[in-house]
Each structure stands twice: as C-alpha cells, then as structure tokens.
Amino acid sequence: IPTCTNLKCGQNAVCLELSPKEKFKNPVCTCKNGYESKNPAQGCTMVDLCLKLNNPCGQGIGRCTPLASSYNCTCNKGYYFNGFTCVDYDECKNPKPVCGENAICKNTIGSYNCTCIQGFDGDPYVMCKPIDLCTTT
Known part of the structure; x- marks a missing residue:
C-alpha cells in the first residue's frame, strides 16, 4: 500500500494519504493553506492576495502586505484597516x-x-x- 513515507513533497506542501476506500491509489502532494502550485511535489509559493485581489487596501490610501492565506493593510493617515480594506476614519x-x-x-x-x-x-x-x-x- 503506497504511503506518505515514500513520497517527498516540495516546500510548503504536505503529503495527503487518500481515504481507506481509495487505499490502493497513490498518496498526493498538496499545498498548505495559503500556498499554490501547479506541481506541489516541486514546492508551493505563497498566494499573494494583494496581487490577486488588486490591492484590497484601496489604491492610494493603503499599502498591502501579503501574509500566508491573508494580507494586512497599512493605511494612510485618516484611514484605518477594518480587516478587509482601508476605511475613512471619522x-x-x-x-x-x-x-x-x-x-x-x-x-x-x-x-x-x-x-x-x-x-x-x-x-x-x-x-x-x-x-x-x-x-x-
């Protein structure tokens, strides 16, 4: 029976053994949460949500920093980060x-x-x- 001990996955990827019903199928490499790759056996790179979401902080009002499976906004003076974007502070x-x-x-x-x-x-x-x-x- 194929197991994860025989499979080496790339950086930021983990081996996934299939369910008992599929025990004769080979285990697979999959990217950790917040990472992506076309070939996880070769490794996975962090998903850049700042790029993917086209600067969710707001153009010209905040700087986006990508994090693993998330992002953070550093907002300009007069704005605050509400967890999603930079919002005008009243x-x-x-x-x-x-x-x-x-x-x-x-x-x-x-x-x-x-x-x-x-x-x-x-x-x-x-x-x-x-x-x-x-x-x-």
Whole structure:
C-alpha cells in the first residue's frame, strides 16, 4: 500500500494519504493553506492576495502586505484597516473633540475641517469667540 513515507513533497506542501476506500491509489502532494502550485511535489509559493485581489487596501490610501492565506493593510493617515480594506476614519466622532470650543467638525475623506458656528470667530481648531458687534466695522 503506497504511503506518505515514500513520497517527498516540495516546500510548503504536505503529503495527503487518500481515504481507506481509495487505499490502493497513490498518496498526493498538496499545498498548505495559503500556498499554490501547479506541481506541489516541486514546492508551493505563497498566494499573494494583494496581487490577486488588486490591492484590497484601496489604491492610494493603503499599502498591502501579503501574509500566508491573508494580507494586512497599512493605511494612510485618516484611514484605518477594518480587516478587509482601508476605511475613512471619522475624526469628528472621536470622544476627544478635535475642534475648538464653539466650532463644528465636518468629516472629509482622510481628514476633517473645523468651522466656527454662526456669530463666532477665531481659530476653529483652538477656540471660537463671540463676534463683538459693537467693535466690528
């Protein structure tokens, strides 16, 4: 009966003995999970999911790093990796306010803007103060 002890598989491949019903058939080499090859007896190479999925992180917003049977995204500032792709981080929902007092936060793609509320003026990222209509010309 043929067994895996007689079969040498290539790098990142394992020998698979067939089920008892198929015991007179030869065992086969198969690639480990996350690897591929046309001939596993010669060896298997890692599946590059970054290439196969055409940069799942998003063009211009994240860098994809292939891993065995997976990938990881290093996202640009203002984005985060949700396990699949880089997603815009809504800075306005941050528990610590990103805008100054009396200012409104508006999320933008990859960033945010702060503007003073009506009737206020100043640096919206620091503090907006009431406009003094008595001294304004």
